[in-house]
Amino acid sequence: NVIFDTSQQGSIEVAKEISNLIRERASKGQNCVLGLATGSSPIKVYEELVRMHREEGLSFSNVVTFNLDEYYPMEKGNIQSYHYFMHQHLFDHVDIAPGNIHIPDGTVSIEEIKEYCRSYEKKIEEEGGLDFQLLGIGRTGHIGFNEPGSHHNSATRDITLDHITRVDAASAFKGVENVPRKAITMGISTIRNAKRIILLAWGQNKAEVVKATIEGEISSEVPATYLQEHGNATFVMDKEAAAQL
Numbered sequence: 590n591v592i593f594d595t596s597q598q599g600s601i602e603v604a605k606e607i608s609n610l611i612r613e614r615a616s617k618g619q620n621c622v623l624g625l626a627t628g629s630s631p632i633k634v635y636e637e638l639v640r641m642h643r644e645e646g647l648s649f650s651n652v653v654t655f656n657l658d659e660y661y662p663m664e665k666g667n668i669q670s671y672h673y674f675m676h677q678h679l680f681d682h683v684d685i686a687p688g689n690i691h692i693p694d695g696t697v698s699i700e701e702i703k704e705y706c707r708s709y710e711k712k713i714e715e716e717g718g719l720d721f722q723l724l725g726i727g728r729t730g731h732i733g734f735n736e737p738g739s740h741h742n743s744a745t746r747d748i749t750l751d752h753i754t755r756v757d758a759a760s761a762f763k764g765v766e767n768v769p770r771k772a773i774t775m776g777i778s779t780i781r782n783a784k785r786i787i788l789l790a791w792g793q794n795k796a797e798v799v800k801a802t803i804e805g806e807i808s809s810e811v812p813a814t815y816l817q818e819h820g821n822a823t824f825v826m827d828k829e830a831a832a833q834l
């Protein structure tokens with residue numbers, strides 16, 4: 590685990606690792622398959638990647654992305670959607686092929702959702718799996734939207750959001766009653782199959798869950814603890830998030 594003085598410094602290092610991977614793959618004529626996250630935590634990483642695209646010629650033409658999650662139900666054009674977030678913070682500013690972008694679709698019908706989740710999982714496999722997964726962490730210990738109780742073998746599926754998660758999202762939705770009750774999320778197994786994982790945690794609000802995740806027993810009560818079993822996962826934190834370690 591790596592502790593930086595500021596989230597800015599940590600984000601620049603993480604963006605460097607991602608850009609190195611993209612360039613290394615490109616030099617071999619290969620695609621780079623990235624699992625991406627939303628929330629406030631990865632924003633500066635995306636900012637830095639956009640800067641590298643503009644100023645250093647970093648190309649996303651060989652990049653294929655799969656986002657972790659999306660609220661359900663959720664329209665793509667809704668400003669609270671993760672679809673909107675990803676375009677606003679990254680995709681609209683780089684040369685990624687639109688067909689290479691995958692974000693769980695919050696508009697599929699309830700009847701289609703199981704089949705849709707299976708096909709999302711299958712697409713990841715067809716791309717050769719995730720080379721890199723970027724994660725934030727929720728106060729409940731969720732990664733993606735894998736809330737407490739998530740099984741370590743879970744795949745992409747629909748899930749009911751924890752009340753704490755909905756409270757944390759309330760300001761963006763102008764009231765907790767407007768936060769969707771469900772989401773579609775990659776599963777714990779989907780995430781764990783990534784060859785490399787970086788989890789970002791910034792600020793004192795995350796200190797408690799960071800301690801539980803890193804020092805606590807592995808348990809479905811704090812789904813992020815499953816990462817302890819991953820051989821190539823790193824926590825990137827600032828001093829405030831690491832304060833209780």
Ligand code: GLP
Binds near residue numbers: 724725733
């Ligand atoms: C949401 C997302 C998670 C994210 C978490 C933390 O619940 N589904 O992927 O990690 O929020 O958000 P933030 O980075 O804003 O603290």
